[in-house]
Amino acid sequence: MTFSDVTFLFRFLPLFLIIYYLTPPNYRNWPLLLGSLLFYYIGVQEHPWMLALLLFTALFTWGMGILINALARGRKIALGITLVLLFGCLLAFKYGGVFSGSSLLLPLGISFYTFQTAAYIIDVYRQRITAERSLPCYLTAVLMFPKLISGPLVSYGELAHQLRYRNYNLRNFDRGLRDFILGLGLKVLLANQIGGLWKDIQVIGFDSISAPLAWMGLIAYSLQLYFDFCGYSIMAVGLGRMLGFHLPDNFDHPYAARSMSDFWRRWHITLGRWFRDYLYIPLGGSRQGQSKHIRNLLIVWLATGIWHGSTGNFLLWGLFLFALIASEKLWIGEKLARHRLLSHLYMFFAITLSWLFFAITNLGNIGIYLGQLFTGFDFGNSATLDFIHYGKEYGLLLLTGIILAMPGPAKLWQRMRHSLFGTIILLLIFWLSIYCLSAGLNDPFMYFSF
Amino acid sequence: MKIKPPLQLLALILLSCAVISIAGMIAKHTVCQAAGQFQDQPAITIPFLLLQDNTVLYAAHDEETSDQETNLTVQLPVYLLASLTTVMENEQPETITPHPVEESYFDDALFIGDSRTEGMAIYGRLGKADYFASSGMTVFNVLTKETQDINFSTTDLPSLLDSKQYGKIYIMLGINELGYAMESIMQKYENILKDIVSAQPNAKIILCANIYVTKEKSAAVSWLSWENINRLNNNIAALADNKTIFYLDANELFCDDSGYMDPAKTGDGVHPYATGYQEWAGWLQGHGI
Known part of the structure; x- marks a missing residue:
């Protein structure tokens, strides 16, 4: 399901907006997170393992972020492991076909969410940002459907404040x-x-x-x-x-x-x-x-x-x-x-x-x-x-x-x-x-x- | 009721959505249901589908009239009646063997068709032939649609047929409308044939088989299955009398052993490459009637 799709425009989006705005402002990350999961699932329903991969990537990087934040030594190794797994996964899907002859199906949005989560973990390592402790906040940031499939790539620092407080007005x-x-x-x-x-x-x-x-x-x-x-x-x-x-x-x-x-x-x-x-x-x-x-x-x-x-x-x-x-x-x-x-x-x-x-x-x-x-x-x-x-x-x-x-x-x-x-x-x-x-x-x- | 400016656009969209959805729902359950079309489409898209291609309205109408006709004595088209009488008089219908001709053979030819004929007009022109072709041409719009070519400016088919007498008229239609009921299509096809024969009494009419599509395309679009195209072509072939109306099948040029179009000969599974049209022109020259 893409944005330029009759189902999205007349079924998903109106329903989502109604639920989003009926939810009290402090809890609006929840409909966004759940709505985004549904959005992604609809896009990959013939290959549900892609959703599992996405969730695993998000959970993994969230956990590693907290770990790196907490560690005094071994931070570089933790970063290294995370990046090797992230990019290894991406390269395997993108290039696996080149060597094995048969092409693996490329998970929806993987090039974007890999780069998104890699940026997060690197920023945590560099101490540009503190690790996100709240899993719902982190998942919302990574999965939010406006940018999940094809970007824009947003640094976590740009989003962190918005995850907790957003200014809502009609204009x-x-x-x-x-x-x-x-x-x-x-x-x-x-x-x-x-x-x-x-x-x-x-x-x-x-x-x-x-x-x-x-x-x-x-x-x-x-x-x-x-x-x-x-x-x-x-x-x-x-x-x-x-x-x-x-x-x-x-x-x-x-x-x-x-x-x-x-x-x-x-x-x-x-x-x-x-x-x-x-x-x-x-x-x-x-x-x-x-x-x-x-x-x-x-x-x-x-x-x-x-x-x-x-x-x-x-x-x-x-x-x-x-x-x-x-x-x-x-x-x-x-x-x-x-x-x-x-x-x-x-x-x-x-x-x-x-x-x-x-x-x-x-x-x-x-x-x-x-x-x-x-x-x-x-x-x-x-x-x-x-x-x-x-x-x-x-x-x-x-x-x-x-x-x-x-x-x-x-x-x-x-x-x-x-x-x-x-x-x-x-x-x-x-x-x-x-x-x-x-x-x-x-x-x-x-x-x-x- | 004054709507606050930031809400005006949203209000207008919601209002127009409601109006268009209602119109769509009405159309879906009346006209479209009668024609058996668009039943799986969201109601809001129906008005736009009808705007783009109102064939549904003709198809629905035809089905109604064909229902009526079955209650009357079946009226055969004149030329079929003629060939029946020849059979009854124990004359064998002549079989014409296509033979090679000079390119000038096509100087008084007219090609009528859809985007594939359009491709022929650009890449496989023969002699001084006229090409009345357009993407999306169907039996339902061929008498009303206007198009132009090198030798004539924008005109419709009846006017073109009034303006000059052709020696041969090649017709290749059918594939665009295969989503509609076959009876509807053939009814229209026969009517058009009748019109052309009466407007051009001295012309040989050559009905061309529709070229099959690739296996991939057939799998993707249910009404472009090999069986459906084959049924269409057989129905068209049945209209030939081998006296003034003939049938020509160029599928041997494009299809492989599977019967489907060879994927190597097409960029989109439906249209031959430009080089394919050039080959087709050569094939036509080798199969003059």
């Missing part, structure tokens, strides 16, 4: 609802529909697309991926707000970035933050000389690639990002900062080509697609119609996507959001989304197999 609820609907629209009306072009191109077969269509396809994929995950993240934050929580944003107009380094401070922000705080900085970051700096970058970007997927193309993707970011840090960063147009042109190619490695798993097909991108100019046969045909079908959508990816519209929306006009627009977005969801124009949320 916040209304704001959360408006954000939720906006996110729904971005995902269902924009991402899912733009994604149709990428699907169509896969149906045509990469060796038969012209160069213009190939570029259109990459742009479509880039926009779909962005609005899909950005839409989800906005929904998650909106849901949190409706429940009295303040969750961090995951996106800040990444396509307006002028360098790859900047891009990754604006794309999936909470993941970038995690890698920075728990991998990059512990390795020394940029503070131990240039060669160590480059080494640390390489490790972080390979890890990022591996986190996103277990097939070879993700490694290639991580390496590609590393190459760009290292080049920026060493040579071209300054030039990009000085020349706006050049930086946007650079980013157009950097973004679309990096997503090429992300989008296609088969390395041979990546090669074919690359070939079409740069040599698909054989306009002698009837396939010339292809980019005109698909241009007519998707042109307006793509243009809308590109415009909405820029910062301007967001600023405009912030001013309009609470006006009568904004209310009407949101009502329209909501019902148009329900129309699309009902009519089966659905897509699995992309970050789902993570």
Whole structure:
């Protein structure tokens, strides 16, 4: 069950909200915890062992947190054991299939809750936070359904106070609802529909697309991926707000970035933050000389690639990002900062080509697609119609996507959001989304197999 | 009653939910029940399902009329009557053997169909043929839906058939509407065939078999089972008289030994790759009638 699902929107969420708000404020963690367990169970009901694994992970890390807090010596060993088990489990599920030939089913949300609980235990070890003694509080933090399956990754320190005291008011609820609907629209009306072009191109077969269509396809994929995950993240934050929580944003107009380094401070922000705080900085970051700096970058970007997927193309993707970011840090960063147009042109190619490695798993097909991108100019046969045909079908959508990816519209929306006009627009977005969801124009949320 | 501003959106949503759910429930228990459709869908989605595809209303209507017709003497379509008389006169219906033709053979051809025919129009064009095709084309909307092609601007099928005389008309329809009752589909199919024959008395009509889907797709979508598609194709084949109406089956090009579409030939289990359409064009050229 995802947020953009008729069952969630019309059955689970209304019922949950009623029970949540009927519960006295001091006890509201309970309906949230139980509701989240139900939410997860519905998502994994064909494989209930996944729920057991999740609960075990949460209980285990809670216990280890208290242990580490209490120990005077042996803290590092306790931390080590916890992390080995956590990441060992994650790697086994993600990569077990690569070596054994048969793929183990990836537990729902494991990439996110592993990172979530690892961050907690590392913070306890570093004495950034004291261990959470209350099991219900801890479980609520880890399992809460607005962020359980696909993030945002929230540090325990950000949540601890909110677990015990939340400010409830109608304005916040209304704001959360408006954000939720906006996110729904971005995902269902924009991402899912733009994604149709990428699907169509896969149906045509990469060796038969012209160069213009190939570029259109990459742009479509880039926009779909962005609005899909950005839409989800906005929904998650909106849901949190409706429940009295303040969750961090995951996106800040990444396509307006002028360098790859900047891009990754604006794309999936909470993941970038995690890698920075728990991998990059512990390795020394940029503070131990240039060669160590480059080494640390390489490790972080390979890890990022591996986190996103277990097939070879993700490694290639991580390496590609590393190459760009290292080049920026060493040579071209300054030039990009000085020349706006050049930086946007650079980013157009950097973004679309990096997503090429992300989008296609088969390395041979990546090669074919690359070939079409740069040599698909054989306009002698009837396939010339292809980019005109698909241009007519998707042109307006793509243009809308590109415009909405820029910062301007967001600023405009912030001013309009609470006006009568904004209310009407949101009502329209909501019902148009329900129309699309009902009519089966659905897509699995992309970050789902993570 | 003035609603506080922070509650206005919530109030509007709840109100519209109530209205749409009620409308959905009414539709579900009347029209949809009659057509046997959407009975397992939540009521709130029904109005949207009907908005997107109101075939349910035609299918329901057809079932009502077909109920009435069984009480009257069965009226056979004219061309079937004709072939029956030839059989009764001890004439064997001619069997036509498809043979290779030049590409110019297709200069006066019209292809009518759904997204697979659309794919042919883009990747496997033949001669100066016209392609009247669109994703989602069904027997229920083929006479009203408008589309365009290289040689004609946006128009509907009756207007196109009035505007010029074709030598051959290829029709490939059926797979999009397999979720509906077969009797409904075939009734509509025969009506459309009658209309086309009367509008184009000199044309050869070639009814094309629907290509099967992959085993995976059949498993995922119950009405796309091999048996269902096979039943549809057999029903279509039965309409051929081998005098003016013929039947052509290109499944040998796409299916493997299992009878299902070869997964290596498709990206989504339903549509051939572009290269597949090119092969199909070549196959058609080798199977002229």
